[in-house]
Amino acid sequence: MSECRDVEPLLTPFVDDEAAPAERATVDAHLRSCPRCREYVTSERTVRQAFVVCRASLHVNASADLRRRCEAQPAATSASTVFTRLLPRPSSGQAWRSWVPLSMAATLVLAVAGVFVYGLSSGPQALAAQLAADHVKCFDFAPTPTILPEAKVLGREWAAARGWALKVPETAPVEGLELLAVRRCISADGTTAHLMYRWRGQPLSVYVMKSHPPRIGTSPTIVDRLGQEAIIWSKGERTYAVVTRGRPDGIERVAQYVRAAAE
Amino acid sequence: MSPRGVLSTGTGSDDRAFTNEALSYLDALYGTALRLTRRPQDAEDLVQDTYLKAFRAEDQFERGTNLKAWLFTILHNTFRNMRRHDGRSPIDVNSETVEQAADLTGDDRTPEQLLTRATLDRDLQLALDALPEAFRQAVWLRDVEEFSYAEIAKIVDVPIGTVMSRISRGRRLLHDRLVAPGVNPGVNKEPSEKARVG
Numbered sequence: 001m002s003e004c005r006d007v008e009p010l011l012t013p014f015v016d017d018e019a020a021p022a023e024r025a026t027v028d029a030h031l032r033s034c035p036r037c038r039e040y041v042t043s044e045r046t047v048r049q050a051f052v053v054c055r056a057s058l059h060v061n062a063s064a065d066l067r068r069r070c071e072a073q074p075a076a077t078s079a080s081t082v083f084t085r086l087l088p089r090p091s092s093g094q095a096w097r098s099w100v101p102l103s104m105a106a107t108l109v110l111a112v113a114g115v116f117v118y119g120l121s122s123g124p125q126a127l128a129a130q131l132a133a134d135h136v137k138c139f140d141f142a143p144t145p146t147i148l149p150e151a152k153v154l155g156r157e158w159a160a161a162r163g164w165a166l167k168v169p170e171t172a173p174v175e176g177l178e179l180l181a182v183r184r185c186i187s188a189d190g191t192t193a194h195l196m197y198r199w200r201g202q203p204l205s206v207y208v209m210k211s212h213p214p215r216i217g218t219s220p221t222i223v224d225r226l227g228q229e230a231i232i233w234s235k236g237e238r239t240y241a242v243v244t245r246g247r248p249d250g251i252e253r254v255a256q257y258v259r260a261a262a263e
Numbered sequence: 264m265s266p267r268g269v270l271s272t273g274t275g276s277d278d279r280a281f282t283n284e285a286l287s288y289l290d291a292l293y294g295t296a297l298r299l300t301r302r303p304q305d306a307e308d309l310v311q312d313t314y315l316k317a318f319r320a321e322d323q324f325e326r327g328t329n330l331k332a333w334l335f336t337i338l339h340n341t342f343r344n345m346r347r348h349d350g351r352s353p354i355d356v357n358s359e360t361v362e363q364a365a366d367l368t369g370d371d372r373t374p375e376q377l378l379t380r381a382t383l384d385r386d387l388q389l390a391l392d393a394l395p396e397a398f399r400q401a402v403w404l405r406d407v408e409e410f411s412y413a414e415i416a417k418i419v420d421v422p423i424g425t426v427m428s429r430i431s432r433g434r435r436l437l438h439d440r441l442v443a444p445g446v447n448p449g450v451n452k453e454p455s456e457k458a459r460v461g
Contacts, residue, residue, distance in 0.1 A: 009424065012431040016405070018412065043438035044431060046374040050387055050441070051406035057384040058407055062293035066307045070289055070314045161304050184308050 003030060004037055011037065015044045123215040124223050124232045127241070131207055132228035134185055135243040138194055139203040145180060154182040158193060164210055166193050169261035175254050176200040195262075199254060202245060206258050209239040220255065231255045235263045281324070285317055288331050291408060292338055298403050299342050301392065309345060313338045332414040335404070339418050377441055390440040398433030405430050 007030045013019040014027045031038050051058070062070075151168035158166040162184070171179045178198040185192035185207060195206035220233040229251060232241045240262060242255045292313060296306035316337050317324075324333055380386065391399060397419075404415045412430075416423045 009427065012427045012434075013412075016430075040431075040435065042374065043442075044434045046377060047402075047434040047437045047441070048406055049374070049378055050383060050437075051402075053378055054384045054387050055407060058294070058388065059290065060294045060297060062289045062310065063307070066293065066310060067286075067289060069311055071286060157304070161302055184304075 004034060007034075007037060011041055012044060015041055015048060124217075124221045124230075125225065127216065127232060127239075128223035128225040128228075128230035128243075131205070131230055131241050131243050132226040134194070134207075135203070135205040135228055138183065138185070138196065138205070148178055149181065151179055154179070158182055162191070162193075166208060167262050168195055169206065169258050172257055175257050177204070177254055177257070199244065200248070200250075202248065204254070205241075205243040206262065207239075207241040207243065208262060209241075211237070211239070220259070233259070238263075278321070281321055281330070282318070284330055285314070285334060288334055289314075291331070292334060295335065295403060295408065296338060296342070298391070298399060299339075299396075305345075309338065309342055312341045312345070316341065329414065331408075332410060332418060335408070335410070335414075336418045339400075339420075383441075386441055387437070390437050393440065394433055394436055398429050398436060401426055401429035402433035402437065406434075 007027055010019055010023045010027050014024060019027065027041075031041060148171050151170040155166050155168040158168070166182070168179065168182060169177075171177060176199055180196045180198055183194045183196065185194040191210045193208040193210075195208065197204040197206065216232060216234045216239050218234055220231050223230045223232060224247065228243055228245055229247050230241050230243045231251065232239065234240070240259065242251070242258055244251055289310065292310050293306055296309040296313075297303065300306045300309060313334060317334055320337075324330065377383070391403070394402070400419055401415060404410045404418060405412075410418065412423050412426050415426045415430075419426070421429075
């Protein structure tokens with residue numbers, strides 16, 4: 001059996017035609033006298049051939065939406081777009097799409113600024129800086145659905161995929177609020193839900209954090225950070241935040257609606 | 264596109280070539296992400312994160328090396344970080360997959376019988392999903408994405424010897440499951456990566 005142990009590390013390279021000629025000769029010689037190792041080689045070779053036979057069916061195609069989002073990223077990260085996109089924008093009459101693309105690089109600027117200006121400490125101000133950066137970044141890839149999704153469906157999908165319940169506020173025409181999508185926030189710790197809305201033609205984010213960061217009170221706190229306004233509060237084990245650009249009139253009212261529907 | 268994902272040397276004007284070639288691996292990255300996460304939404308998040316990091320770090324990519332392997336390395340690193348931050352324990356096998364895998368009906372004893380089995384596609388996918396993660400990754404990267412041992416070692420950050428061992432063990436577990444379903448209950452556990460010959 002000691003000879004089997006000597007040969008054993010060579011069997012997989014042998015199957016893959018990656019063994020050196022001398023190693024190959026050693027394995028060949030051993031296999032002639034060892035039915036057990038022959039069986040190992042046969043089983044590995046059979047599975048390898050099975051993958052060749054099934055390769056086409058194992059390949060999957062990414063969705064058109066994912067492709068679009070990934071294709072949008074090089075442009076968003078291009079340094080040449082940073083300065084033009086950081087230029088002041090008109091404060092009124094902005095179309096939805098015209099607001100969208102602050103660049104990824106701009107996001108980095110915001111995130112770094114958040115760290116330097118507000119430190120790494122927890123609390124509403126640090127959290128607001130982090131969420132402001134994420135809000136800008138995620139709306140680079142904002143979906144533009146022709147049919148608005150159903151909040152309950154997105155909530156169920158989230159619960160099934162993430163393992164915790166999420167109440168998603170519905171589209172509310174009276175408030176001028178339209179639900180676009182629910183995504184996992186990739187900038188935070190990976191467990192935060194990012195509910196993306198269009199509010200009076202502007203991007204509006206609702207964040208729902210599974211855990212309860214320290215020093216977040218139950219009363220809504222309004223924090224202006226990095227050109228974005230965040231209204232943050234906690235309830236039970238969850239922490240919530242509504243983030244918009246600037247300080248638009250009526251934000252408190254829509255935050256109230258979100259609070260009533262999300263908690 | 265250059266073979267095996269190797270970009271030619273150059274700067275500046277190669278940005279578009281870098282982008283185009285990187286995006287040409289979208290389906291491969293998504294397929295691998297799906298095998299890792301087993302949830303389409305997680306897989307999409309993972310791939311989007313991967314491209315985000317790749318395009319940010321384009322300057323760090325060494326021209327003339329394998330872009331596909333570089334992207335897969337980012338994908339696996341991102342997956343590890345994602346899972347570390349995820350509140351849930353990793354899915355190794357969901358109960359449905361185990362049930363389906365247990366129902367595999369193959370009793371083919373010869374390679375020829377197995378390879379011509381009508382349900383081979385389905386059976387192989389189920390058996391693959393039932394493999395422990397380390398073996399599934401290694402076998403997938405080798406037998407589907409056709410990376411070299413050295414490339415896989417770099418992607419998953421383990422020694423080459425470990426890669427070969429995982430490929431070997433993974434294939435044998437798959438073979439056991441395909442040929443004699445139900446006799447290998449250990450497929451859902453993390454078998455030892457150590458000695459396979461006795």
